[in-house]
Amino acid sequence: MRTIVFFQRTLVTFLFVCMISFMSCTSHQIEKKQINVVFRLDDYSACSNTDLELRIIDAFRMNEACITLGVIPYVCANDIHDPSGQELIPLTSMKGNILKSGLNEGVIDVALHGYSHQTISTGQWTEFSGLDYDNQVERLTxxxxxxxSLIDAPVTTFVPPWNRFDLNTLRALEELGFSTLSAGKKIRGVTEECKLNILPYTCNLSGLRDAIEASQTSSDTQPVIVVLFHEYDFQEIDGKRGRITYQKFYELMKWLKSQRDVRLLSISQATQVINDLMSAK
Incomplete structure (x- = not known):
């Protein structure tokens, strides 16, 4: 009888230890999973809405996060969809100082977003794809x-207008010392010889929560979500196209920051994470 009782107690103890070990292992696996969320705000220029941009940057500052800004250095004065000759407006020192200050603070990651963001074609909006190599090099340079010169720091990330590029773009980017390309969801024309980090956008603001839910159930332990948005996505700027208010955006940022399995990164930070993971394999 004593032998049976001893065996039962031993069995219970063994099962309890196994359960604790399993829970510890499972907990470790859950904690190891990290959803990396990158925000890419395009079309920062001499003509973009500075007040809104400062509020957006402040939202990232308050949540101790970094945002990638796609900057147009010489924005065309009128219609970006019109390929005819237009005046180009260079980025002002004031807008440059905002970038420089945010970069030094660690709240802004600067990316080059084309040259003028003016299309070269009426058939398909594109600034670089279809342009010869020498002209692409000239514009990028x-x-x-x-x-x-405005931010006093190297710029190594390129965001092509309308997310369109070609092999000449890739060649030019590598020639000029760029390290990262962030374009559209469908990446075409990138060969195995390409040395650039490729980090395409994956969703817009309205699709972010669904993207996070999908990532939480995926087998990927380090999924990366790149959220592309523009100033016209805000109702305060565009009553017709706008889908979110600044207050809702700020609440979204707070919610993301509160999620234990979500990490807010810039494009540069995310590519570093990916490269580190690749090196560790």
Whole structure:
């Protein structure tokens, strides 16, 4: 009888230890999973809405996060969809100082967003795809030089207008020392020889929560979600196209920050995480 009781107690103890070990292992696996969320705000320029941009930057500052701004160095004065000759307006020192200050503070990650963001074609809106290599190099060089002179730091991330690029773009980017390309969801024309980090956008603001839910059930332990948005996504700027108010955006940021499995990163930070994971394999 004593032997049976002893066996039962031993069995219970063994099962309890196994359960604790399993829970510890499972907990470790859950904690190891990290959903990396990157925000990419395009079309920062001499003509973009500075007041809204400052509020957005402040939202990231208050949540101790970094946002990537796609900056147009020489924005065309009128219609970006009109390929005819237009005046170009260079980024002002005031807008440059905002970038420089935010960069030094760690709240802004600066990316080059084209040259003028003016289409070269009426058939398909594109600034770079379809343009010859020398002209692409010239535009990238001029845009990069202006931006770097204003922020006093290297710019190594490129965001093509309308997310369109071609092989000449890739060649030019590598030639000029860029390290990262962030374009659209469908990446075409990137060969195995390409040395650039490729980090496409994956959703807009309205699709972010669904993207996070999908990532939480995926097998990927380090999924990356790149959220693309513009100033016209805010109702305060565009009553017709706007889908969110600044207050709702700020509440979304607070919610993201409160999620234990979500990490807010810039494009540069996310590519570093990905490269570190690749190196560890």
């Amino acid at each position: 001029k845009g990069k030089q202006l931006l770097e």
